[in-house]
Amino acid sequence: MYKTLLKVLILAGAVAYLIFALVHFNRPKRDPDCTGLDITVYDEHNTQFINDNEIRELLVQKKLFPEGQALKDIDLAQMESVLVASPYIDRALCFKTIEGKISIQVTPRIPVLHVINGAGEDFYIDNLGGTMPRGHHTIDLPVMTGAVDRHTAGKLYSSLGVTLANDSFWAEHIGQLHVDANGDIELTPTVGDFTIILGDTSCLEDKLSRMQTFYTQGLSQVGWNRYKTLSVKYAGQVVATKREKK
Numbered sequence: 441m442y443k444t445l446l447k448v449l450i451l452a453g454a455v456a457y458l459i460f461a462l463v464h465f466n467r468p469k470r471d472p473d474c475t476g477l478d479i480t481v482y483d484e485h486n487t488q489f490i491n492d493n494e495i496r497e498l499l500v501q502k503k504l505f506p507e508g509q510a511l512k513d514i515d516l517a518q519m520e521s522v523l524v525a526s527p528y529i530d531r532a533l534c535f536k537t538i539e540g541k542i543s544i545q546v547t548p549r550i551p552v553l554h555v556i557n558g559a560g561e562d563f564y565i566d567n568l569g570g571t572m573p574r575g576h577h578t579i580d581l582p583v584m585t586g587a588v589d590r591h592t593a594g595k596l597y598s599s600l601g602v603t604l605a606n607d608s609f610w611a612e613h614i615g616q617l618h619v620d621a622n623g624d625i626e627l628t629p630t631v632g633d634f635t636i637i638l639g640d641t642s643c644l645e646d647k648l649s650r651m652q653t654f655y656t657q658g659l660s661q662v663g664w665n666r667y668k669t670l671s672v673k674y675a676g677q678v679v680a681t682k683r684e685k686k
Contacts, residue, residue: 474506474514475540482547489528489548489577498526506542514542527572552601553617554581557588567605569598586619600625600641609652624673633665634683639673647672654678 479492499505502522506514516534523532523546531547551564551572564572564581571594582604584597600617604610616628627636638647650672658678659666671679 472511472540474509474511474536474542476507476542478537478541478543480543480545482545485550487548487551487577487579489551489572489579490526490546495523495544495546498522511536511540516542519544528575528577530568551579551581552605553584553597554579555584555588555590555593557584557590557593558586559590561590563590563593565594565598565601567598567602569594582614582617584617584619587621587623588619596641597625600638600644603644603648607648610648613655632659634667635669637669637671637673639671643675646675650676650678654680 477496479495481490481492481495483490496505499519499522504515504519504522506519514536516536519534519542520532523529523534523544528548529546530549533545535543537543549570549572550567552567553565554574555565555571556562562574564574564579565584566572571590582601588597597617604614613629613631614627615630618626618628620626623640625638625640627638629636636651651670654670658680666682667680668683669681671681673679
């Protein structure tokens with residue numbers, strides 16, 4: 441009798457396990473969820489125009505925040521599109537990690553000039569010929585004023601901003617720029633009481649080279665306040681206008 445009961449119990453256990461196995465192993469597996477974000481901002485120029493929190497807020501606003509969502513449902517391409525649509529982001533790369541996270545790598549745009557034009561508009565020109573809204577951001581850059589059209593500013597003056605930023609001499613010596621009604625660019629030095637008339641941005645390196653030579657070989661000899669204007673607008677020369685004696 442005991443042997444029969446044991447066989448029945450063993451058989452019942454085997455049937456129960458078989459039913460459990462069929463149910464458990466045939467149940468569809470739940471797709472893993474995103475467990476978090478790894479955000480890297482490659483801000484080599486320390487612009488501080490975009491940070492981790494702003495990236496998170498942007499994704500939340502667009503209903504693309506991935507944390508807690510099934511990894512298979514996360515649209516990485518759409519996330520990248522939303523990020524690069526920001527006026528402060530140049531490039532964005534999003535990918536899934538083996539830990540179940542989403543890695544977001546962002547490169548901000550690089551402003552080179554701060555424009556406050558005659559219409560009262562306040563914006564930045566970046567190194568790629570685009571414009572960026574001022575927003576709440578503040579960065580120490582040469583200020584350009586005057587007849588600057590927001591729609592053409594990047595195309596016309598980005599190369600000048602990049603040149604000034606990348607040249608240690610001029611980065612130190614130019615504090616402000618002004619575009620007059622004729623479109624001529626005037627530079628205000630940080631040292632000396634005179635104005636440099638650049639004209640347009642054509643032959644830019646040659647113009648600045650002539651001006652730098654005049655700085656080191658001329659002004660250092662005769663004095664920084666002898667001239668009212670120094671023009672490198674025309675090829676091959678520096679035209680100096682003396683200050684009127686009082």
